[in-house]
Amino acid sequence: xxxxxxxxxxxxxxxxxxxxxxxxxxAGILTQIIRAFGVSHFIPCTTIVEARQSVMENExxxxxxxxxLKETGVYEFVNWLRRFDQPPNCFAPVILIAGHTQRANVExxxxxxxxxxxxxxxxxxxxxxxxIWAAREKRPYVKCATYAGPxxxxxxxxxxxGLPGRRFDDHGDTEGTAELTSRGAxx
Amino acid sequence: MAAIFTTWKNxxxxxxxxxxxxxxxxxxxxxxxxxxxxxxxxLADVDEQLDTLDRLSAEGGAxxxxxxxLDIYRRSNDIHAIAGVFGLADMSTAAFCLCELVDRLRTxxxxxxxxxxxxxxxxxxxxxxxxxNRSGVVEGLKRLTDKVSPLGGQA
Numbered sequence: 001x002x003x004x005x006x007x008x009x010x011x012x013x014x015x016x017x018x019x020x021x022x023x024x025x026x027a028g029i030l031t032q033i034i035r036a037f038g039v040s041h042f043i044p045c046t047t048i049v050e051a052r053q054s055v056m057e058n059e060x061x062x063x064x065x066x067x068x069l070k071e072t073g074v075y076e077f078v079n080w081l082r083r084f085d086q087p088p089n090c091f092a093p094v095i096l097i098a099g100h101t102q103r104a105n106v107e108x109x110x111x112x113x114x115x116x117x118x119x120x121x122x123x124x125x126x127x128x129x130x131x132i133w134a135a136r137e138k139r140p141y142v143k144c145a146t147y148a149g150p151x152x153x154x155x156x157x158x159x160x161x162g163l164p165g166r167r168f169d170d171h172g173d174t175e176g177t178a179e180l181t182s183r184g185a186x187x
Numbered sequence: 188m189a190a191i192f193t194t195w196k197n198x199x200x201x202x203x204x205x206x207x208x209x210x211x212x213x214x215x216x217x218x219x220x221x222x223x224x225x226x227x228x229x230l231a232d233v234d235e236q237l238d239t240l241d242r243l244s245a246e247g248g249a250x251x252x253x254x255x256x257l258d259i260y261r262r263s264n265d266i267h268a269i270a271g272v273f274g275l276a277d278m279s280t281a282a283f284c285l286c287e288l289v290d291r292l293r294t295x296x297x298x299x300x301x302x303x304x305x306x307x308x309x310x311x312x313x314x315x316x317x318x319x320n321r322s323g324v325v326e327g328l329k330r331l332t333d334k335v336s337p338l339g340g341q342a
Contacts, residue, residue, distance in 0.1 A: 004211050005211065006210065006211045006212030006215070007210060007211070007212065008210070008211045009206075009207075009208050009209065009210055009211070010203050010208050010209060010210075010211055010214060011202065011203055011204070011205045011206070011207050011208025011209075012202070012203060012208065013202075013205075013207060013208060014202045014205065015199055015202050015203070023265060023268075024232075025225075025228070025229045025232050025265070025269050026265070026268055026269065028225050028228075028229070029222065029225065029229070029269070029272055032218065032221035032222050032224070032225060033218045033221065033222070035221060036214050036215070036217035036218035036220075036221050037209070037214045037218070038208055038209045038214065061198055061199045061202065062199055068261070068264050068268075070261065087195070088195070088198060091193075091195045091197070093197065093199065099264040099265075099267050099268045099283070099286070100260075100263075100264050100267060100283050100286035100287060100290070102260075102290050103290060103294060103337065120267060120268040120271065121267065121268050121269070121270070121271025121272045121279055122268075122272065123272065124214075124215045124218035124219060124222070125215055127218075128211065128214065128215065132203065134199065135197065135199040135200045135202075135203050136197075136200055137197050137199075137200075138197065138200075140192045140193060140194045140195070141192070141193045141194075141195060142190055142191070142192055142193075143190070143191045143193070144188055144189070144190040144191070145188040151192070
């Protein structure tokens with residue numbers, strides 16, 4: 001495995017995880033992988049209605065979702081979760097696990113509010129890498145009229161050079177110039 | 188509505204670092220062992236999906252309705268997801284290629300039974316274990332799919 005030391009310890013004993021997957025074999029694969037990681041509090045759901053109910057009734061620390069559910073509404077479910085004003089669940093890291101994504105849904109997946117989209121087919125190491133990545137997630141959450149979810153800016157490089165920025169924590173022109181200078185020095 | 192930024196403390200980060208638990212290497216070995224337990228039923232499901240795909244293509248003929256197209260797409264996506272977990276990487280990629288082909292054809296409200304059937308025959312071939320390098324089969328399928336523009340409009 002590329003990034004995780006095999007001698008490192010992971011402890012999922014206290015973590016409560018929800019898995020939404022309506023494909024029996026796909027859900028079986030994820031279940032076998034997750035159990036091997038030591039997850040004991042695990043809520044399997046096969047429908048969005050079930051998943052919503054579980055979100056309302058349980059404190060969750062991680063949510064895994066098959067993005068290719070047969071029923072429609074998977075992206076709307078993530079959006080609902082993000083706008084569900086009940087911490088900590090509205091901030092729970094969401095990993096969307098997607099096979100082929102239809103053209104019409106690519107932008108919807110990106111804008112759903114999930115923390116990460118991982119590609120099928122999965123492997124134990126790819127799932128573990130993403131779960132650990134989600135556990136280290138520290139991005140602030142953003143809520144506005146068109147989006148709710150983790151800040152999609154992974155790096156804070158400030159606004160484009162010459163522009164004042166639109167957010168309260170955007171850097172000013174001086175920092176923008178410094179950024180440009182440091183890039184130039186590297187060339 | 189102005190954008191509202193909320194910082195939060197991710198409890199999962201502290202949980203996984205708590206004393207106890209399992210070593211990463213042991214967890215991954217156990218996961219592989221767990222997957223071995225469900226290998227046979229998962230591959231049996233892949234075989235069932237192949238049979239159903241053949242039936243759907245035959246039933247749909249040259250101009251299947253959209254329900255059949257969507258069914259073919261979904262079953263191919265299932266094969267892509269499952270086959271790759273159990274060492275059938277070429278088959279998984281070929282199934283992904285079939286998904287892409289069906290998606291492009293659906294976008295155009297078009298269909299090509301010969302192209303679909305070539306994919307299905309290739310999936311059958313790639314389902315069988317072999318020591319030969321069969322990446323050429325997958326490359327051929329990709330070239331076939333690329334003949335269909337991803338953009339809408341007439342094929």
